[in-house]
Amino acid sequence: MSRILKDLTRRARGVGYALALASGLVAFAGPSPAAQSEPHVSPISTARLVTAENGIAPDARYLSAGIAVTLEDAWKTYWRSPGEVGLPPEVTWEGSENIAEVEFLFPAPTRFRAFGIENFGYADEVTFPLKVTLADPGAPAQLSAQVNLLVCADICVPETFELSLPLAPGEGVDLDAASLIADAASQVPEAPERFGASLTSAALTDDGTALVLSVARAGGWTDPDVFPEMGEFTAFGVPDIRVEGDALWAQLPILSEPVTGEEPLRLTLTDGAVAIDLQDVALDATAPAPPYDATQAAGSAVTELLWIALVAVLGGLILNVMPCVLPVLSIKFASALKAKDHSPARVRVGFLMSAAGVLAFMWALAAGTLAARGMGVSVGWGLQFQNPYFLVALLAILAVFAANLAGLFEIALPQGLMTRMASDKGSGYLGDFATGAFAAVLATPCSAPFLGTAIAFAMAGRPIDIVVIFTALGLGLALPYLLIAAAPGLIRYLPKPGAWMVTLKFVLAALLLLTAAWLLFVLIGVAGPSAALWTAGTLAILVLILSPLGARLSRARTPVAAAALIAAFLLPVGPTPTSAESGDALTASDWVVFDRSEIPRRVAAGEVVFVDVTADWCLTCKANKALVLDRDPVASLLKSDSVTPMRADWTRPSDVIAAYLKSFGRFGIPFNVVYGPAAPEGIPLPEILSAETVSEALREAGLRQIALATQ
Structure with a gap:
């Protein structure tokens, strides 16, 4: 038994001794009642607290545990960095007994796109491994978790629940629970050396609107993906990934305001069963060039x-x-x-x-x-x-x-x-x-x-x-x-x-x-x-x-x-209104000020969102407004209860609006796009609008009453 434990410890040294105990056990068939808490059950999810050990062995200092979450079809929850919108899981351990520390680990995420927004997280089921350190080795303990979990499909539902699992002295391992935890632990990203990988270069583009990186891995890449984390308020779009031999090159557009490079950068790369964690990445001065056949x-x-x-x-x-x-x-x-x-x-x-x-x-x-x-x-x-x-x-x-x-x-x-x-x-x-x-x-x-x-x-x-x-x-x-x-x-x-x-x-x-x-x-x-x-x-x-x-x-x-x-030329110097406060951005009470993060929330609630990027200096924008947007039938459609008209005023410089345009490959205005339940990623419209073009886009986006409104 001692030789087996040593072997398991060696095979899972990146996760710790507690998870090593679970890493070589048999396939999961459902944990026994002795190794799991009473489940939290809702119409969209089920969650329970599980441990690999049936009890606390004499002198045991660590426990191998996990929070296992099963989601209904089409529902998803989030990684520690959720992407452009969303919230990561939050767990506190008040009420626990004989617990010195709980390390919450995240398996590598998958990418999913909702309402035109990039999100990182999990679908179907996920187990978050826990490395539990006991305050008094060998003594009885109790795990009490207060969990806040955001679960989303067409709508988002915040779930708050408690899980509690008492553990008395005892020996033995629950093979099913241990296998479940071991499988989740194997998906936790590890240091690049574990997979023969190394970061070649990482840098921001000159304008700070994209992150470019290059990573080498012995044996090459099959189906890689990149999940960056750079500060709390930095969101990234779909990466452009290119592979040439052992080299991976990726460019990720920054969807929020351009960054300076002072924010801490952490990279997670996945490729099948491979999950690489690159922490405290230092940025270079020059972005690496992509591999290509010259x-x-x-x-x-x-x-x-x-x-x-x-x-x-x-x-x-x-x-x-x-x-x-x-x-x-x-x-x-x-x-x-x-x-x-x-x-x-x-x-x-x-x-x-x-x-x-x-x-x-x-x-x-x-x-x-x-x-x-x-x-x-x-x-x-x-x-x-x-x-x-x-x-x-x-x-x-x-x-x-x-x-x-x-x-x-x-x-x-x-x-x-x-x-x-x-x-x-x-x-x-x-x-x-x-x-x-x-x-x-x-x-x-x-x-x-x-x-x-x-x-x-x-x-x-x-x-x-x-x-x-x-x-x-x-x-x-x-x-x-x-x-x-x-x-x-x-x-x-x-x-x-x-x-x-x-x-x-x-x-x-x-x-x-x-x-x-x-x-x-x-x-x-x-x-x-x-x-x-x-x-x-x-x-x-x-x-x-x-x-x-x-x-x-x-x-x-x-x-x-x-x-x-x-x-x-000696213009009076003084405060001028921001675009969000200027009169043009609120010329009518029907228009709301542009807020990109508000779009998915409104679409999730079943609304259609019409975005108009305009400026006082854009005469084509004024023509669209006078000839189409302010006239029936379009004006009536935009005023309906199911439509939110949203105006982005670019009269004065705005990095947020510029980044939004760039995410669609646009650098000039007018620009209009329609979002809705049937078009969460948005339907960009041509520069010159017509009533038929706008009405058709609203219909495609999911405005059901449009037929009645245009009759």
Whole structure:
């Protein structure tokens, strides 16, 4: 008997002597009453306290025990780190007698997905091994456990119960209970050396939104999974796992706010019966590269990049006819009228310069994206409209352009420069270039079909992907310029100059003023009403100084105008409302503030959740709101008792919203998704909404009364 005990101890040294006693015993057939407590029984679970020993042997210091839980079909409970939502088991031992310590051990979890959320835990049945240390070896004892267990299926039910098991002096082992505990103990993760494994590298991506790791194991991998733990509030998405020989590479998106790397990291890896525990993992400075076949990967990457580039060209072309690009179209039309009387060569070069202006802005945007990503800043399409100083600069340009078109003043250049520009060879090329660049600037707050796919690919890809995709977007946006450059004769089909052009100038000035009014509204959401009022006032003074009324200032005119322009950038410094508190996020009592953790709770209660990610600077979002979301039949559906409309306001930067978009592979807005009992992972909608698209998504998600609501 002594030799058997020594062998068992050696075979289970990672779990301890108490569990070693159980590790070599026969298969489970149900514990006997002597080795188990009275069970807790509910409609969804059964739980009992079991021990391998029938009694406490003389001088025994340890007990091998476990809490065995059996769950009904479709019900699950959680691991020590539950994932994005959920709660781990909690057990206290008040009322126990002769118990010095109880070590609660967790078998390796499985991954399950509910309501689009990643969770770690157990289904069907689980036994939590317990290593019990007696205060007085050999003396009678009693285990009394107060258990809090969260059990979830379509809904979540917290269960609280007590289990108690008295143990009198005695000898003997209950083979069934010992086998049950031994099986659970064999699933408890152990040190990597036990399985010939070692951590090669672990690091965060530059922006702190993903964890990347590499682990080597002699003999390779079959069906691995990774369960990370990094602080109490860090949640991870589905890992991208790749295996090459003995090497495993994994990247796990961080679904909560980006982390800094200061949080403690622990990794659990599973592969069949293998369960590896890596504790106190130190992060490296650089994320490991994934294993891949260089030749095959390069060929497939080039093909994929070419296809996405074509999609980007199409997305850029469609931007020309989006409702938010009306001022851009007016600028293009005005430049075409100006070029009508020029020679074909001048028209061609002028429109090529405008196309170059579009591309120059796109390249500047790509460079800024790469620089921001290198500094760990979240990036996305149109995010420059979250910057108040960028908005003020646009407002200043629009104010001057509009006043100029309205005839309040003419911007005079030095006589020598005007003489040179009057020649057919060099006239207005700088203006043509600026027209194209400004058109691209005003197009960026828009989203369009195909644009989201291209931007998502670029933002998630390599630097070369960003450069190619933004270049393709610029080519698509510049196609009207390139078309006229290729066929300058198209200019002849425009109306002949006349008195109508004066009226057109005022119309174009009005359009630019409307754009400026919209930007002021955006500025209110970004920097607050006082900043918008200050900016509007100083820009009005700037226009007044440049007008004939301001001409009386003579020499002081230029410095006063410069002072007014500088003053426009001196935004009042003070607290501004967060997106959750801003008026736009609560424009109607029907909309609730975005809370990602609230989505699965509402879906579990049978509700349909409609998420609208929007911003004041997104005109496509405003069009969706005015034309679809605020009109029947969609408005009535969103107001029904079974639907929760949830709005995420991205007017000002939010890492939480950026991470949410990234989890869907999106980096721009508008973005809408519908969750429900029949669509727990969510149904993403296209950028341009229609009543039919939204109604169908609500129906697919499980809104049963939709047929009645739309009749």
